[in-house]
Amino acid sequence: MNRDNAGPGQNGAAASDAVLELVGLGKDYGARTAVQAIDLVIRRGEIFGLLGPNGAGKTTTISMACGVVPPSRGTARIAGHDIRSDAFAAKRAIGLVPQDLALYDDLSPRQNLAFFGQLYGLTGAELARRIDWALGVAGLGDRAGDLVKTFSGGMKRRLNLAAGLIHQPTLLVLDEPTVGVDPQSRRHIFDSIRALQARGMTILYTSHYMEEVEELCDRVAIMDAGAVVASGTLAELRAQHGAGGLEVEIDGDGDAIAAAAAAAAPLGGTRTGAVLRFEPRPAYAPALAAIEATGAQIKRIGAQRADLETVFLALTGRGLRDA
Amino acid sequence: MLIPTLRKEIQLLRRDPRVLVRLIVLPVLFIAIFGYVFNTDNSKQHEARPITVWNGAGGNGELITRALDASQMFAVVPAATARAVEDQVAGHQTAVGLIVPPDFDPMHGHPATLLLDPREPPQVAGPLRGAVVGVVTRAVLREAALPDVVAVRAPIGATSTLDELSSAFQLTVPGNAVLFGFFIALTCALSFAEERRSGTWRRLLASPVSTWQLLFAKLVPYIALGTLQVGLLFAIGAFGFGMPIGGSLPALAVLTVGVACSATALGLLIASLSSTEKQISSLGSVLIMIMGLVGGAMFPRALMPHVMQQVGLFVPHGWALDGYYQLIVGKGTGFADVAKPIAAVYGFAVLFTVIGVRRFRFDQ
Ligand SMILES: Nc1ncnc2c1ncn2[C@@H]1O[C@H](COP(=O)(O)OP(=O)(O)O)[C@@H](O)[C@H]1O
Ligand SMILES: [Mg+2]
Numbered sequence: 001m002n003r004d005n006a007g008p009g010q011n012g013a014a015a016s017d018a019v020l021e022l023v024g025l026g027k028d029y030g031a032r033t034a035v036q037a038i039d040l041v042i043r044r045g046e047i048f049g050l051l052g053p054n055g056a057g058k059t060t061t062i063s064m065a066c067g068v069v070p071p072s073r074g075t076a077r078i079a080g081h082d083i084r085s086d087a088f089a090a091k092r093a094i095g096l097v098p099q100d101l102a103l104y105d106d107l108s109p110r111q112n113l114a115f116f117g118q119l120y121g122l123t124g125a126e127l128a129r130r131i132d133w134a135l136g137v138a139g140l141g142d143r144a145g146d147l148v149k150t151f152s153g154g155m156k157r158r159l160n161l162a163a164g165l166i167h168q169p170t171l172l173v174l175d176e177p178t179v180g181v182d183p184q185s186r187r188h189i190f191d192s193i194r195a196l197q198a199r200g201m202t203i204l205y206t207s208h209y210m211e212e213v214e215e216l217c218d219r220v221a222i223m224d225a226g227a228v229v230a231s232g233t234l235a236e237l238r239a240q241h242g243a244g245g246l247e248v249e250i251d252g253d254g255d256a257i258a259a260a261a262a263a264a265a266p267l268g269g270t271r272t273g274a275v276l277r278f279e280p281r282p283a284y285a286p287a288l289a290a291i292e293a294t295g296a297q298i299k300r301i302g303a304q305r306a307d308l309e310t311v312f313l314a315l316t317g318r319g320l321r322d323a
Numbered sequence: 324m325l326i327p328t329l330r331k332e333i334q335l336l337r338r339d340p341r342v343l344v345r346l347i348v349l350p351v352l353f354i355a356i357f358g359y360v361f362n363t364d365n366s367k368q369h370e371a372r373p374i375t376v377w378n379g380a381g382g383n384g385e386l387i388t389r390a391l392d393a394s395q396m397f398a399v400v401p402a403a404t405a406r407a408v409e410d411q412v413a414g415h416q417t418a419v420g421l422i423v424p425p426d427f428d429p430m431h432g433h434p435a436t437l438l439l440d441p442r443e444p445p446q447v448a449g450p451l452r453g454a455v456v457g458v459v460t461r462a463v464l465r466e467a468a469l470p471d472v473v474a475v476r477a478p479i480g481a482t483s484t485l486d487e488l489s490s491a492f493q494l495t496v497p498g499n500a501v502l503f504g505f506f507i508a509l510t511c512a513l514s515f516a517e518e519r520r521s522g523t524w525r526r527l528l529a530s531p532v533s534t535w536q537l538l539f540a541k542l543v544p545y546i547a548l549g550t551l552q553v554g555l556l557f558a559i560g561a562f563g564f565g566m567p568i569g570g571s572l573p574a575l576a577v578l579t580v581g582v583a584c585s586a587t588a589l590g591l592l593i594a595s596l597s598s599t600e601k602q603i604s605s606l607g608s609v610l611i612m613i614m615g616l617v618g619g620a621m622f623p624r625a626l627m628p629h630v631m632q633q634v635g636l637f638v639p640h641g642w643a644l645d646g647y648y649q650l651i652v653g654k655g656t657g658f659a660d661v662a663k664p665i666a667a668v669y670g671f672a673v674l675f676t677v678i679g680v681r682r683f684r685f686d687q
Contacts, residue, residue, distance in 0.1 A: 094529070096529040100521075103521065105521065116526065118327035
């Protein structure tokens with residue numbers, strides 16, 4: 001497995017550039033390990049993607065970093081403040097947008113934002129100004145007085161984002177912020193995130209949709225089963241784990257064919273459904289011959305797509321969706 | 324932190340009319356219904372018994388009728404003739420009749436005549452006869468200075484505060500105020516569950532506020548609300564239903580804050596024992612009803628068998644009501660008289676809080 005390679009020493013980034021540093025951070029729930037021991041550095045101004053299937057441990061990792069869940073091991077520092085020994089300073093620097101909508105349904109957006117803002121010590125004119133700004137970011141200025149329970153899923157998602165922004169944190173942590181939203185709201189959220197990055201905000205974006213991470217993020221860490229299995233820029237990940245292989249779509253008994261191909265030529269192949277994938281090799285002929293020898297029909301041969309799905313597949317042997 | 328949370332909780336509670344029903348409307352209804360039911364009963368029991376009297380003896384006879392009225396046991400109904408008295412008793416229209424003849428002179432063998440309805444059983448007829456004879460004898464022989472054969476007084480000690488009860492509302496107002504006052508526990512516990520269900524708890528934990536501040540800020544609004552609720556119920560009792568308050572109002576206030584504290588702490592305890600709103604609603608309301616019943620909020624502990632009276636002291640309701648009855652029924656009761664109930668109620672608040680905080684799962 002390719003352990004984290006996003007440390008501050010690489011690419012010449014200074015340690016002071018780090019907005020979030022996780023060192024050996026892990027969590028056990030009883031005998032079950034939700035997160036093993038994560039090392040991760042997020043630098044000022046970047047949009048960092050944390051990609052992984054459901055249950056990979058993304059939310060648990062974020063919860064530990066935000067001081068919501070006490071870690072079983074390791075440390076988390078936000079803007080240089082340790083989440084445990086310097087909790088208030090660390091928490092002030094971080095804005096959490098939880099995976100589940102965390103709003104008071106029986107209050108208006110303005111009342112919600114006022115309450116959350118006051119938790120961070122905002123009052124008076126400053127609070128009012130921030131509320132207006134956050135409502136603007138969420139595109140909810142015209143519905144500020146209505147009750148949240150009358151809102152659509154997408155509107156609630158946008159308000160959820162605004163609530164994490166109200167104190168203008170250094171690091172904004174978004175936990176699957178687009179689950180269950182309409183394309184329009186998703187577009188709005190993406191545009192907001194880019195605008196916030198342009199203002200200098202650092203963003204940690206969690207998702208199990210690789211398309212989102214590919215579209216939005218500068219750097220990515222891929223999580224599976226409580227561990228980071230790879231990290232780097234999209235280009236680095238594709239170069240290391242994705243590109244260049246061969247994809248063969250077949251018609252016939254997948255298991256038998258894959259076994260025959262693997263026996264003929266150990267090409268490090270994986271299979272999902274009727275598609276066999278082979279790592280980049282100088283020669284594929286023995287494998288293809290073995291497939292044809294089983295009597296199966298080859299429907300399509302092509303170059304493997306160089307996307308995060310492929311990277312994840314190469315690393316774990318499973319698709320993101322069926323993981 | 325405290326003020327914003329207070330405002331937020333109030334904004335949320337205002338949206339939920341069930342809370343108002345549970346905390347104010349229902350208890351006022353109960354106070355009124357039980358108050359009037361018991362009041363009617365009382366007035367019936369306290370009504371003087373009519374006694375039909377024919378007075379043929381003028382001034383001497385008037386001495387007798389006045390004494391009968393003054394005794395508060397009897398209400399004299401004058402009859403026109405001796406015959407009329409005879410007919411009414413014989414016809415069961417009245418249980419007792421008294422004929423004071425024109426030649427009334429007990430010292431010389433001319434007594435008045437007492438007529439008793441033969442249908443009355445001995446345990447009614449006996450005391451009736453004794454009472455009339457006693458009153459009449461004392462009235463006639465007032466100046467004769469007879470020595471007391473039997474001296475009468477109230478027993479020393481062991482008097483229940485309820486002996487001095489002057490209105491049924493002095494029972495139903497404290498009873499229902501305490502019973503429904505503890506429903507604030509349910510409201511409080513539900514707000515914790517709602518905070519968890521909606522995920523806002525997670526947001527609170529992520530904010531730069533310590534868990535202690537968080538707990539404190541969550542609990543104080545309910546203590547304030549509970550105090551207001553119970554205070555309002557007492558005000559409605561006093562001004563709306565004419566319930567007299569005999570003792571110290573400041574002591575009443577301190578006891579009431581204690582009741583709100585232990586009710587709110589009970590809410591924290593319930594929230595720490597169950598996580599879903601369904602669990603809290605069922606566990607909470609059953610618990611609160613049982614505690615109310617045992618603690619004498621529905622039926623005064625003073626009228627329960629001894630063992631049950633002692634059991635009632637294992638819940639804050641029992642102590643709270645002891646204090647309230649003393650302060651409301653007893654005249655001139657002050658802090659010193661209710662120190663024990665006040666201490667007990669605050670003690671329960673501390674106990675519930677300690678257990679609640681220990682069991683409460685903060686990181687969820
Ligand atoms: N409070 C908890 N108690 C026990 N297990 C938990 C708890 N929270 C998360 N887990 C487990 O930890 C693992 C990671 O969960 P999570 O961090 O939510 O993953 P993700 O956000 O990537 O979907 C899962 O197996 C989940 O069941
Ligand atoms: Mg998650």
